[in-house]
Amino acid sequence: MKPAPFVYERAGSVEEALAMLQRYEGDARLLAGGQSLVPLLNMRLLMPSAVIDVNDVPGLDEIREEGDEVAIGALTRYSRIEWSPTLVSRLPLLTETVRYVGDRQVRTRGTLGGSLAHADPTGEMPLAAIALGATVVVQSQAGRRAVPAEEFFLGPYYTVLEPEEMVVEVRFPVRRTVSAIAEHARRHGDFAVISVAAVGEPNGDGGWKSVRVALGGVADTPILAVEASALLSGTSLEPDVVARAGEMALAAADPPTDVRASADYRRHLIPIYVRRTLELLQTRRSEGAR
Amino acid sequence: MTEIVERQTEQTRKSFIGQRRTRVEDERLVRGLGRFVDDVDPPRLVHMALVRCPYPRARIVSIDASAARALPGVLEVLLPEDVLERTDPITILRPIPDAPAIMPRALADGEALYEGQPVVSVCAVSRYIAEDAAGLIEVEYEPQPFVVDVLKAIEDDAPILHEHMGTNVVVTNPRGDGDPERGFEESDVVVEDTFSINRVSGLPMETRAILADWTPGVKTLHVRASTQAPHLFRRQLAQSLRLPEADIRVTCDDVGGAFGLKLGIFAEDLLACVHSMDLGRPVKWVEDRMEFFRGATQARESVHQAKLGVSSDGLIVSYTNRYYVDAGAHNSPMGSPMLSSLMFQGPYKFPNGYVERNVVLTNKVPVGAYRGYGQPEGSFVREVLLDRAARKIEMDRLEIRRKNFIRPDDMPWQTIGGAKYDSGDYRACLDMAAETIGYEDVLLRQAEARADGRYVGVGFGCYVEMTGYPGSKFLGKHNAQYGAHEGVVVRANRSGGVDVYTGVPPIGQSTETAFGQVAATVIGLDPGNVRVFAGDTHGTPVNTGSFASRTLIAGSGAIERAGREVREKALRVAAHMLDVPVETLELEDSVITSTQGPRITFEEVALNAFYAHRMPEGELPGLEATAYYDPISNAFAYGTAAAIVEVDPESGEFTLERFLFVHDCGTQVNPLLVEGQLHGGIAQALGAALFEEIVYDQESGQLVNGSMIDYFMPTAADLPRIELGHTEVASPVTPFGVRGIGESGTIPPGAAVANALADALSPFGVDINRLPLTAEYVWRLLAAKQAAR
Numbered sequence A: 001m002k003p004a005p006f007v008y009e010r011a012g013s014v015e016e017a018l019a020m021l022q023r024y025e026g027d028a029r030l031l032a033g034g035q036s037l038v039p040l041l042n043m044r045l046l047m048p049s050a051v052i053d054v055n056d057v058p059g060l061d062e063i064r065e066e067g068d069e070v071a072i073g074a075l076t077r078y079s080r081i082e083w084s085p086t087l088v089s090r091l092p093l094l095t096e097t098v099r100y101v102g103d104r105q106v107r108t109r110g111t112l113g114g115s116l117a118h119a120d121p122t123g124e125m126p127l128a129a130i131a132l133g134a135t136v137v138v139q140s141q142a143g144r145r146a147v148p149a150e151e152f153f154l155g156p157y158y159t160v161l162e163p164e165e166m167v168v169e170v171r172f173p174v175r176r177t178v179s180a181i182a183e184h185a186r187r188h189g190d191f192a193v194i195s196v197a198a199v200g201e202p203n204g205d206g207g208w209k210s211v212r213v214a215l216g217g218v219a220d221t222p223i224l225a226v227e228a229s230a231l232l233s234g235t236s237l238e239p240d241v242v243a244r245a246g247e248m249a250l251a252a253a254d255p256p257t258d259v260r261a262s263a264d265y266r267r268h269l270i271p272i273y274v275r276r277t278l279e280l281l282q283t284r285r286s287e288g289a290r
Numbered sequence B: 001m002t003e004i005v006e007r008q009t010e011q012t013r014k015s016f017i018g019q020r021r022t023r024v025e026d027e028r029l030v031r032g033l034g035r036f037v038d039d040v041d042p043p044r045l046v047h048m049a050l051v052r053c054p055y056p057r058a059r060i061v062s063i064d065a066s067a068a069r070a071l072p073g074v075l076e077v078l079l080p081e082d083v084l085e086r087t088d089p090i091t092i093l094r095p096i097p098d099a100p101a102i103m104p105r106a107l108a109d110g111e112a113l114y115e116g117q118p119v120v121s122v123c124a125v126s127r128y129i130a131e132d133a134a135g136l137i138e139v140e141y142e143p144q145p146f147v148v149d150v151l152k153a154i155e156d157d158a159p160i161l162h163e164h165m166g167t168n169v170v171v172t173n174p175r176g177d178g179d180p181e182r183g184f185e186e187s188d189v190v191v192e193d194t195f196s197i198n199r200v201s202g203l204p205m206e207t208r209a210i211l212a213d214w215t216p217g218v219k220t221l222h223v224r225a226s227t228q229a230p231h232l233f234r235r236q237l238a239q240s241l242r243l244p245e246a247d248i249r250v251t252c253d254d255v256g257g258a259f260g261l262k263l264g265i266f267a268e269d270l271l272a273c274v275h276s277m278d279l280g281r282p283v284k285w286v287e288d289r290m291e292f293f294r295g296a297t298q299a300r301e302s303v304h305q306a307k308l309g310v311s312s313d314g315l316i317v318s319y320t321n322r323y324y325v326d327a328g329a330h331n332s333p334m335g336s337p338m339l340s341s342l343m344f345q346g347p348y349k350f351p352n353g354y355v356e357r358n359v360v361l362t363n364k365v366p367v368g369a370y371r372g373y374g375q376p377e378g379s380f381v382r383e384v385l386l387d388r389a390a391r392k393i394e395m396d397r398l399e400i401r402r403k404n405f406i407r408p409d410d411m412p413w414q415t416i417g418g419a420k421y422d423s424g425d426y427r428a429c430l431d432m433a434a435e436t437i438g439y440e441d442v443l444l445r446q447a448e449a450r451a452d453g454r455y456v457g458v459g460f461g462c463y464v465e466m467t468g469y470p471g472s473k474f475l476g477k478h479n480a481q482y483g484a485h486e487g488v489v490v491r492a493n494r495s496g497g498v499d500v501y502t503g504v505p506p507i508g509q510s511t512e513t514a515f516g517q518v519a520a521t522v523i524g525l526d527p528g529n530v531r532v533f534a535g536d537t538h539g540t541p542v543n544t545g546s547f548a549s550r551t552l553i554a555g556s557g558a559i560e561r562a563g564r565e566v567r568e569k570a571l572r573v574a575a576h577m578l579d580v581p582v583e584t585l586e587l588e589d590s591v592i593t594s595t596q597g598p599r600i601t602f603e604e605v606a607l608n609a610f611y612a613h614r615m616p617e618g619e620l621p622g623l624e625a626t627a628y629y630d631p632i633s634n635a636f637a638y639g640t641a642a643a644i645v646e647v648d649p650e651s652g653e654f655t656l657e658r659f660l661f662v663h664d665c666g667t668q669v670n671p672l673l674v675e676g677q678l679h680g681g682i683a684q685a686l687g688a689a690l691f692e693e694i695v696y697d698q699e700s701g702q703l704v705n706g707s708m709i710d711y712f713m714p715t716a717a718d719l720p721r722i723e724l725g726h727t728e729v730a731s732p733v734t735p736f737g738v739r740g741i742g743e744s745g746t747i748p749p750g751a752a753v754a755n756a757l758a759d760a761l762s763p764f765g766v767d768i769n770r771l772p773l774t775a776e777y778v779w780r781l782l783a784a785k786q787a788a789r
């Protein structure tokens, strides 16, 4: 478990990192927290010519409130997300969800940008980004583009990122929402077997609007359960509606069989976890929390 | 009658046995100052990496190492033909009775029989370059038909691993008594099932590791090893490398866990030595986790066809278990486990029984010893079936156990499996467990919960554990390549302390602390005055090592004898120095006092003994003794585990709400160490019961989860609080009345949790018959029941 030879580059700015990416013509990898890249290098599953360390790039790990958005820099560590007062009050789903990622060591190093770029279908940050309707800001020497999180992921460990592009920040809309997550994992901090995140805006009349339900571990990428979300919006999450939403989420899923669980079991869990998440949403609303 | 150990240590003197003393090892380990193999970097060090077969089975057609050899920094590439001629097969330490030995070789000989088997070995100036070179070696493989399922491997048309055997069944070892078939006919209720036990691994924090350092000219091979048995390691190396033992020194400073898999040498050990002998440089190999899952011995996997017959009043009439152990592709020095057979009876007596072990080869990593050595498997099957029988006859599960326990006044008891239980009160542990967990209350709570649509269950698992060996003669009959004894040197030093030299390496269970307490007690010193030097074949007597829950049993016997000799000589020398009769002297707290008044320190006596200026007539200089102790019998530890679970029948998810373990390991030399052993063993047991499983794909024969990402070892966050209780019935057959404790924790937890689950789900009539107990498995059981309705 030693990596194949590579050139180690250290970028001092985003521009420098982008120039390096360009120079290696797709044969370089950015190094952020290293929590996925380093094992992949060590197992020689990846053998890039160069590794470009972006940990010294200033300003890439800021959390800024900008109007009705919060922008989080790509290099922001999980642990900062976990403890950021801004996020606790503005985006509690993020601070809650991030605790399901690995263990404390992993969260001390791992970053938001790395997590999105790595695109694990069970990843909690990709899930939260989709549930919250985030926008991923991507940059190359040619300029910047903003990609909605729902369109960012193309498959397992596969995104819309071009080789010469990097994630620079992720923008999250902030609204008066209630949110919840429920996850089934084989052990504490392990990759999810399935996870469900839900966000909704309470209506004055006890109902909900703009409900978004996203699922992890049930397809090639985390998915937004579009039909279920539409169904739930405008309801009071009555049990029969929730049950139907669970069935719709199930229909949208195409879960894999792997060493963690079979596709059958994942399918079985989908409606259960959709229901649990939505129940949690209701409870939180009535408690006035989050 | 069982012999009773003579006890010559007077009970009147101050004793440190039974004291909860902190571990002396922790002074270095907690500070990060332990010395493991990878901590040692001698000058001119080079590194080894291997090419391993990527197929479950393949003929090796050709190997092209030219690119690797040309890579700067590469020092040597060893192909099979380079080493097979120069090394002998690895000897089997504990041969399987009546079975052919299929001994591992340093590199695959023409054909590799499992994914991960070493095919080519490379040495380079860094591990990085060695791995680069390994990647450049082109091996042409011709994949062959394989089998990775133990029951498929015994079918007529299964590919045979070792052609000359004509079968994959290495051996069938039957054992029985009475007439089991008639017993079933006479039973009122018979329950039977086929149980699958998962393949798991012991997962030491320090993987396998070796540093081999050959000095040319003087011809010495100094090996730093991570092993449980340095003297056995030395002998095996000498045999396979065809060297006289004198040429080899094995040093073992700290071992980061072993659990049975570090018994005996592996192919990689031979390869590192051969490289070092060729290059005249120290060669290091520290296994990485990817290699670990493809090379270190694995354990437990077996299929048990078991049947239990009881009378309507709850007496066991007949019990049989025919089981198939998946041994992997060849023997390992300690594989495969034997104690599912020997201990199949557990704590119960019954007239008719039969147990049959079938050792079966498959194209998988070889199986070796793992803490418990067959007992967790056998015990799981028996305890789960017993609960089922109890449910069938509507008898309380405590009641059925109490009815069948072997009682204290039945002892010694000869079991059907071939063990002779020394002593013990099995019921006492069950009763304590039931009381501590509040059995009656749990049943009430269960009923209330059910009314509420929630499913709570409680379960128990009882065990008897064979600890130690019944003497070297017994092992001789079984052709083992070691004895049952331990030897120590106890030598006073000139500061008034004693040095204890033992071949038992420090593998984590804290023998330095325990041995120190025993030596201090026997001699009359404070444990702080005793230093234990462990694990170096230079300067320690030839011994057996740390396994089979035997170390303290055999070790304390040796220390008692050597310590007594030192003490008695010290008293004789003191008598001479003080000019008083020796009978008037007592040694305590490092001071020798005569009832007639004069006193002298142990330090002064020791100093004089080494100067030999004033010795009694005929007394030789020095103050030391070497002693061996060969156990006369096994001691049997025992106990009960209990668990409470709550299950969500919709999802199959469950929580282990409470877990407790009541046990008896005889005299506890140090309760702190006992608890540590139990915590570790229980964590491994719950890991195997709830999480862990090494999976091979049936279609491709490929290992599916060969890394820590996909092998679900539990972390502290996944384990319940462990509640411990104990009784203390001193064994009549061991020094100080100790019973082994190293393995107990691994044995009954799986059964306790399985029984708790079955209890919780009894309204559904669910039968548990495999490990691990995952949420998905519970869901499948329930789904199958629903489908059947």
Ligand SMILES: Cc1cc2nc3c(=O)[nH]c(=O)nc-3n(C[C@H](O)[C@H](O)[C@H](O)COP(=O)(O)OP(=O)(O)OC[C@H]3O[C@@H](n4cnc5c(N)ncnc54)[C@H](O)[C@@H]3O)c2cc1C
Residues within 6 Å of the ligand: A029, A030, A031, A032, A033, A034, A035, A036, A037, A038, A074, A075, A100, A101, A102, A103, A106, A109, A110, A111, A112, A113, A114, A115, A117, A118, A119, A120, A122, A123, A124, A125, A161, A165, A166, A167, A168, A189, A190, A191, A192
């Ligand atoms: C023990 C363990 C447990 C884990 N458990 C979980 C879990 O439960 N849930 C979970 O979601 N994850 C888990 N992970 C993975 C973890 O979340 C990783 O940290 C994350 O996937 C990658 O983030 P990173 O900053 O470490 O990125 P790195 O490992 O440095 O990089 C990952 C990939 O992203 C690329 N990359 C990094 N930054 C950028 C950027 N700004 N722009 C473009 N590409 C970039 C890299 O080139 C690389 O290909 C676990 C990891 C470990 C080691």
